[in-house]
Amino acid sequence: MATWKNLDTLDSFGKLKELKNHVDIAAALSGEEGGKRVADYSTPMAAGLSYNYAAKEVDETVLSALAKLADEAQLIDKFQELYNGAVINTGENRMVLHHLARKQLGNPVVVDGVDKREFYVAQQKKAADFANKVHAGEITNEAGEKFTTVVQIGIGGSDLGPRALYIALENWAKANNTFKMEAKFISNVDPDDAAAVLTSVDLAHSLFIVVSKSGTTLETLTNEAFVKDALTKAGLNPSKHMLAVTSETSPLAKSEDYLTAIFMDDYIGGRYSSVSGVGGAILSLAFGPEVFAQLLEGAAAEDQLATNRDLMKNPDMLDALIGIYERNVQGYPSTAVLPYSQALSRFPAHLQQCDMESNGKTVNRFGEPVNYVTGPVIFGEPGTNGQHSFYQLLHQGSDIVPLQFIGFKNSQLGVDVDIENSTSQQKLCANVAAQIVAFACGKEDENLNKNFKGKRPSSIIIGQQLTPASLGALLAHFENKIMFQGFVWNLNSFDQEGVQLGKVLAKRVLAHNTDGALKVFSDLLNI
Numbered sequence: 298m299a300t301w302k303n304l305d306t307l308d309s310f311g312k313l314k315e316l317k318n319h320v321d322i323a324a325a326l327s328g329e330e331g332g333k334r335v336a337d338y339s340t341p342m343a344a345g346l347s348y349n350y351a352a353k354e355v356d357e358t359v360l361s362a363l364a365k366l367a368d369e370a371q372l373i374d375k376f377q378e379l380y381n382g383a384v385i386n387t388g389e390n391r392m393v394l395h396h397l398a399r400k401q402l403g404n405p406v407v408v409d410g411v412d413k414r415e416f417y418v419a420q421q422k423k424a425a426d427f428a429n430k431v432h433a434g435e436i437t438n439e440a441g442e443k444f445t446t447v448v449q450i451g452i453g454g455s456d457l458g459p460r461a462l463y464i465a466l467e468n469w470a471k472a473n474n475t476f477k478m479e480a481k482f483i484s485n486v487d488p489d490d491a492a493a494v495l496t497s498v499d500l501a502h503s504l505f506i507v508v509s510k511s512g513t514t515l516e517t518l519t520n521e522a523f524v525k526d527a528l529t530k531a532g533l534n535p536s537k538h539m540l541a542v543t544s545e546t547s548p549l550a551k552s553e554d555y556l557t558a559i560f561m562d563d564y565i566g567g568r569y570s571s572v573s574g575v576g577g578a579i580l581s582l583a584f585g586p587e588v589f590a591q592l593l594e595g596a597a598a599e600d601q602l603a604t605n606r607d608l609m610k611n612p613d614m615l616d617a618l619i620g621i622y623e624r625n626v627q628g629y630p631s632t633a634v635l636p637y638s639q640a641l642s643r644f645p646a647h648l649q650q651c652d653m654e655s656n657g658k659t660v661n662r663f664g665e666p667v668n669y670v671t672g673p674v675i676f677g678e679p680g681t682n683g684q685h686s687f688y689q690l691l692h693q694g695s696d697i698v699p700l701q702f703i704g705f706k707n708s709q710l711g712v713d714v715d716i717e718n719s720t721s722q723q724k725l726c727a728n729v730a731a732q733i734v735a736f737a738c739g740k741e742d743e744n745l746n747k748n749f750k751g752k753r754p755s756s757i758i759i760g761q762q763l764t765p766a767s768l769g770a771l772l773a774h775f776e777n778k779i780m781f782q783g784f785v786w787n788l789n790s791f792d793q794e795g796v797q798l799g800k801v802l803a804k805r806v807l808a809h810n811t812d813g814a815l816k817v818f819s820d821l822l823n824i
């Protein structure tokens with residue numbers, strides 16, 4: 298059994314702290330040695346991706362200190378315990394089994410006589426069969442016509458991951474003739490969200506997936522009622538247009554009002570649930586079950602790499618530990634995720650929830666305060682768009698923000714033109730290469746307004762193309778990175794008590810049970 302200790306009690310952390318400002322990346326990347334470093338400081342990921350950390354503030358000394366920290370913090374032992382079914386989510390007294398939805402990494406996990414791997418596979422099959430029947434016209438609307446559009450109603454983990462993945466694969470599916478149905482998403486309780494989506498779809502040919510693990514989320518239940526109202530007013534029977542994805546114990550699971558229900562359980566956290574029916578139903582309907590299966594395979598292959606004790610061969614743990622060095626030794630407050638891929642436009646938003654809801658905590662897994670900083674602020678936008686927006690601060694602002702670039706050699710659609718001796722894809726890739734060096738090396742200028750100090754660290758994940766498999770690997774990489782960082786910080790990364798207070802107060806406002814500041818704010822907003 299691994300022992301769970303606070304980071305500041307580990308000897309290896311004391312040693313690591315002595316290495317503050319140890320590497321000057323501008324110097325490390327200069328000349329021929331710099332070129333060699335770029336070629337060497339790279340480790341393979343799954344599905345043809347690679348993680349390059351040449352522009353990070355590490356060298357052999359820092360990396361060896363990080364490897365010692367990984368050993369002393371027993372990161373691989375903790376991961377093994379997690380996938381073998383230990384109660385890692387101490388706050389909610391639950392196991393953490395999202396890896397099992399993609400592959401059996403360890404021992405069978407059996408709960409009340411049910412093998413959990415079999416349960417997840419059975420639910421995947423149920424979603425796949427449903428999708429195949431919809432595509433084949435065996436499940437139709439009441440007039441016997443095929444459904445053409447699918448709309449997901451959900452929020453948080455029941456929206457962000459699936460939405461990011463759908464957007465990521467939409468063009469790939471079109472280019473590879475696997476595009477089956479257009480997907481849309483309703484998440485916000487702002488009535489303009491549901492209203493706008495509903496006016497953009499052909500209701501009679503639309504399927505709606507109500508996705509809520511708990512089955513109690515105010516926004517989702519409100520939007521479900523909103524959609525039912527629209528269907529009824531259009532003379533359609535809501536129960537012939539809706540399915541549910543929920544846990545077996547939720548109130549939604551008991552309803553007869555759905556074409557089918559696909560189940561998950563309490564052991565897959567909302568922000569880790571894209572690989573369950575939460576993402577599986579919509580992605581199977583939109584692109585076919587085979588595409589979703591490829592995504593799971595990519596994630597499974599990355600998970601396998603994350604089991605490696607050798608830090609230099611474990612890109613997820615390596616990324617996590619470099620992040621620890623940046624946060625707890627260098628003192629950087631945030632991290633930007635910058636995909637040079639328009640298809641990944643919502644991926645940073647998904648990672649925001651994944652990372653900040655997991656590790657945005659100041660008490661350890663035993664409920665005691667910790668004396669060190671934990672999860673960074675995560676934000677991001679696709680490049681090159683971000684370059685014309687917030688990169689000014691990243692290059693010359695007062696905070697150093699570590700950067701995580703993502704780039705692909707090939708586009709998804711393959712439609713491109715040569716303008717002034719380069720294609721658009723080449724221009725995209727040229728920009729990411731240029732940014733890495735500009736951030737790291739800077740440029741001296743007598744005019745301080747034009748001076749770039751450099752020394753701004755970044756990493757880049759490079760792939761051939763964004764495909765279902767490489768997307769799955771990318772997703773698993775970041776999930777595993779967040780998990781390893783939570784282990785190092787001795788946090789429970791799998792609950793989210795911090796979102797409760799606002800929900801409770803909003804209920805009080807709606808029940809007009811307020812006083813003081815809450816009452817005055819409620820009055821100001823006309824509630």
Ligand SMILES: O=P(O)(O)OC[C@H]1O[C@H](O)[C@H](O)[C@@H](O)[C@@H]1O
Binds near residue numbers: 453454508510514568
């Ligand atoms: O899927 P649901 O139970 O509706 O939950 C949706 C979301 O709401 C909660 O407030 C949590 O903060 C999220 O972690 C969760 O993903």
